[in-house]
Amino acid sequence: MKVGIVEVAALAGVSEATVSRVINRRQGVAKKTRDAVENAMAELGYERVVSGQLVAIVTEHVSNPFFADVAERIASALAPHGLKTVLCPAFPGGVQEPEYIASLVDKGIAAVVFLSSSNTVEGADVEPYEMLRVRRVPYVGVNGVFADGVPVPVYSTDDALAAELAVDHLYRLGHRAIGMASGPVGNHPADRRVQSFLDAMGRRGVGGAERLVIRQSYTIEGGQAAAQTLLGLGATGIVAASDYMALGAVRGIRRRGFSVPQDVSVIGYDGSSITEFVDPPLTTVRQPAERLSAEVARSVLALIGGRNVPVxxxxxxxxxxxxxxxxxxPNV
Known part of the structure; x- marks a missing residue:
């Protein structure tokens, strides 16, 4: 026998209208009531229609613990509302992203989260955004505003404050030759982190900080190469734009015969849990993954429900x- 909302309503002890509101993720249903309906659907084997229930999370950094954590938290927050997340690993600005969006839009996708994807790349193709706009599929960004000032919600860690915290910590420890290992030019978060670093150094009257900024890839190898260049420039402290780059910097410093932190200090950025267990444990500026994820999930639910969300x-x-x-x- 096919299970419908009549059977679900009877088991949950609520009206059919209430079941419909839960299925369609409408407001006005108490959590206790919503849980009762969800439990009744699970017990009876009621299946929501897949069309319109998928939320795509597009990101390049699937292997990065921070981004994996954010994606998992978003998925967990959306699951109780009947939404299933699909992880789409795509190189920012590459061909995979439009292909993912085109395929999923045809299947009735509910929303898209661009998690440090094309929303971080200068001059990125706007085709995916236009495709979503035409189909009236809502989307949000994380850690990067969209090209051409596309008016959508974006949730980011404050890079200016992150740079201030990192530079201030090293400055208080006596470092003045502080360098930065950041991502490639044209990557919005990397560009902002560099400018924020330079501003923080400038506020402390440290001149010539530009020469100690090295742009590399957001990888362990990129951090290693940047650190070895910075060592040649006399840096005693390194602010890295990601934890991976910071771990690479530590490796690069050690391979040159120096010690961390006795000879050179290193600070990462992201704050993934693994940084507590490396050797030595990494000083880092931690992004608020829990708060970011919760706000992204809330905005996605609101947009799907037809409610306004500040852009x-x-x-x-x-x-x-x-x-x-x-x-x-170090004493020199």
Missing amino acids: GELLFDPELIIRSTTGPV
């Missing part, structure tokens, strides 16, 4: 986690 970028405060890769400037 523009909402900034979240990071925090400095001091561990063992930073110490006083």
Whole structure:
């Protein structure tokens, strides 16, 4: 026998209208009532129609623990509302992203989350956004505003505050030759982190900070190469634009025969849980994954439900986690 909302309503002890509101993720249903309906659907084997129930999370950084954590948190927050997430690994600005969007739009996708994907790339193709706009599929961005000022919600960690926390920590430890290992030119978060770093150095009257900024890929190898260049420039402290780059920097410093933090201090950025267990444990600026994910999920639910969500970028405060890769400037 096919199970419908009549049977679900009877088992949950609610009206059919209430079951319909839960199925369609409408407001006005108490959590206790919503849970009762969800439990009744699970017990009876009621299946929602897949069309319109999928939320795509598009990101390049599937293997990065921070992005994996954010994606998992978003999925967990959306699941109780009958939404299933699909992880789409796509190189920012590459051909995969439009192909993913085109395929999923045809299947009745409910929303898209661009998690540090094309929304981070200068001059990115706007075709996916236009495709979503025409189909009236809502979308949001994480850690990167969209090309051409596309008016959608964006949720980002405050890079200016992140740079201030990192530079201030090293400056208080006596470092003045502070370098930065950042991502490639044209990547919006990398560009902002560099400018924020330079601003933080400028506020402390440290001149010539530009020469100690090295642009590389957001990888361990990129961090290693940047650190070895910075060592040649006399840096005693390194602010990395990602934890992966910071771990690469530590490796590069050690391969040159120096110690961390006795000779050179290193600070990462992201704050993924693995950084607590590396050797030495990494000092890092931690992004607020829990708060970011919760706000993204809330906005997705609101947009799917036809409610207005403020457009523009909402900034979240990071925090400095001091561990063992930073110490006083060495005596020279």
